[in-house]
Amino acid sequence: MSEIASRVKAIIVDKLGVDENEVTETAEFTKDLGADSLDTVELIMEFEKEFGITIPDDQAEKISTVQNAIEYIAANTQK
Amino acid sequence: MELKRVVVTGLGAITPIGNDVETTWLNAVAGKSGAAPITHFDASQFKTQFACEVKDFNPNDHFDRKKLRQLDLYAQYAMVAARQAVADSGIEEAANLDRNRVGVIVAAGIGGLHTFEEEAGYYALNGPQQGPKYNPFFIPKMIADIASGHISMEYNYHGPNFGVVSACASSNNAIIDAFNLIRLGKADVFVTGGAEAAIYPAGVGGFNSMHALSTRNDDPEHASRPFSASRDGFVMGEGSVVLILEELEHAKARGAKIYAEVAGGGMSADAYHLTATHPEGLGAILSMRNALEDAGMKPEDIDYINVHGTSTPVGDISEVKAIVEVFGEQAHKLNISSTKSMTGHLLGATGALEAMFSVLSVKNDIVPPTINHEEGDNDENIDYTLNFTFNKAENRPVRAALSNSFGFGGHNATVIVKKYEE
Numbered sequence: 001m002s003e004i005a006s007r008v009k010a011i012i013v014d015k016l017g018v019d020e021n022e023v024t025e026t027a028e029f030t031k032d033l034g035a036d037s038l039d040t041v042e043l044i045m046e047f048e049k050e051f052g053i054t055i056p057d058d059q060a061e062k063i064s065t066v067q068n069a070i071e072y073i074a075a076n077t078q079k
Numbered sequence: 080m081e082l083k084r085v086v087v088t089g090l091g092a093i094t095p096i097g098n099d100v101e102t103t104w105l106n107a108v109a110g111k112s113g114a115a116p117i118t119h120f121d122a123s124q125f126k127t128q129f130a131c132e133v134k135d136f137n138p139n140d141h142f143d144r145k146k147l148r149q150l151d152l153y154a155q156y157a158m159v160a161a162r163q164a165v166a167d168s169g170i171e172e173a174a175n176l177d178r179n180r181v182g183v184i185v186a187a188g189i190g191g192l193h194t195f196e197e198e199a200g201y202y203a204l205n206g207p208q209q210g211p212k213y214n215p216f217f218i219p220k221m222i223a224d225i226a227s228g229h230i231s232m233e234y235n236y237h238g239p240n241f242g243v244v245s246a247c248a249s250s251n252n253a254i255i256d257a258f259n260l261i262r263l264g265k266a267d268v269f270v271t272g273g274a275e276a277a278i279y280p281a282g283v284g285g286f287n288s289m290h291a292l293s294t295r296n297d298d299p300e301h302a303s304r305p306f307s308a309s310r311d312g313f314v315m316g317e318g319s320v321v322l323i324l325e326e327l328e329h330a331k332a333r334g335a336k337i338y339a340e341v342a343g344g345g346m347s348a349d350a351y352h353l354t355a356t357h358p359e360g361l362g363a364i365l366s367m368r369n370a371l372e373d374a375g376m377k378p379e380d381i382d383y384i385n386v387h388g389t390s391t392p393v394g395d396i397s398e399v400k401a402i403v404e405v406f407g408e409q410a411h412k413l414n415i416s417s418t419k420s421m422t423g424h425l426l427g428a429t430g431a432l433e434a435m436f437s438v439l440s441v442k443n444d445i446v447p448p449t450i451n452h453e454e455g456d457n458d459e460n461i462d463y464t465l466n467f468t469f470n471k472a473e474n475r476p477v478r479a480a481l482s483n484s485f486g487f488g489g490h491n492a493t494v495i496v497k498k499y500e501e
Contacts, residue, residue, distance in 0.1 A: 017145030
């Protein structure tokens with residue numbers, strides 16, 4: 001697992017109070033991990049703080065799975 | 080229309096002198112202080128470095144991690160006290176409980192102060208670089224009504240649901256609202272009371288700037304000394320007390336245990352000063368008289384007054400004047416005590432805590448004491464022929480008890496409870 005992936009998963013485990021093995025890459029925040037709209041906003045903000053990036057709202061709306069988050073962060077931090 | 084009768088059928092408490100009702104009551108009767116150096120934050124730069132904190136409260140024992148992110152400490156206290164009270168009342172075991180007729184009014188005087196402080200602090204520190212990064216739970220964690228919302232969601236109580244804010248009178252106002260709504264037939268049961276958790280820099284620093292807090296840092300346990308000449312301000316407390324109020328026939332039909340009956344509530348405003356009580360206690364007089372009238376009672380029917388009595392130089396005097404004015408001769412026959420001498424001042428939760436003490440006093444015929452009075456430490460403005468129940472609890476018949484709470488803004492609210500008789 002990449003370093004980004006493990007940091008992303010750690011945030012999800014912490015904020016959503018879910019078990020680590022539930023956080024598969026295909027898992028959807030709302031459908032599979034029990035997040036509501038506020039939880040999802042908080043996750044995005046935690047990713048921003050953790051990786052020192054800004055995720056615009058129109059991009060944030062597209063991040064609905066663990067994989068989406070990892071890919072977005074990877075693409076926007078390693079330039 | 081005939082008003083319905085309302086009784087107390089459940090109690091819950093997380094307080095500076097106990098994390099349940101029984102411990103809190105036994106420590107109050109024993110005259111135990113809950114004051115100690117502040118542990119919630121480093122208070123070494125503050126004029127006041129002690130408070131009456133809740134002890135040994137581990138949030139993880141009560142909530143999972145996801146839920147905890149939604150809960151300021153004040154709401155955590157409220158939920159734990161509510162769970163105790165609901166369990167104590169047995170209403171969840173009642174057959175055919177109509178959840179549309181169970182309401183929640185759990186008050187806070189301030190609410191999520193620590194949450195506000197953290198979020199505002201983060202922006203102050205990082206705003207220039209990061210822009211606004213407010214947590215999406217900031218507002219719903221911080222607002223003073225949210226405890227009532229959380230409790231309704233935990234139990235699916237769909238009756239009237241809101242918070243009440245009147246500073247340190249908040250939870251008396253909550254109890255009176257719940258009482259009146261049941262009397263009027265708008266609900267069968269209310270989960271009511273108050274919660275507060277303001278022993279954080281903004282709370283202590285804010286009250287310090289007003290010179291409202293005792294600064295007796297070398298002797299915290301003896302700092303809250305209502306009605307003594309050497310008193311120098313109140314001691315902050317925190318926690319939550321929740322009462323289950325229930326329409327009498329509803330309670331009887333399910334064979335509920337009944338602690339006491341809620342007899343009446345009175346309210347008034349000083350309309351005088353932001354923070355100081357009226358020197359002659361005009362608002363307090365009106366509030367107590369309104370409560371007696373509401374209860375259909377006379378001064379001679381009251382055996383115990385749990386005073387607001389915060390241990391501030393001005394407030395204690397005006398409240399005593401008000402009691403003498405309202406009760407006349409009976410003022411010398413009844414017992415007065417300030418349980419804040421032990422618990423500190425729980426702000427928006429204080430009315431609920433003192434209503435609970437009043438209920439237990441009526442039920443057990445014991446008056447908890449006003450501790451920390453030393454012989455000769457007398458204020459020339461206070462009449463010591465009154466019985467302040469100094470230093471030692473008193474066993475006596477308590478037919479009815481009256482509890483005062485006064486809040487910044489000049490809000491006054493008085494609750495009367497009495498022994499339940501058929």
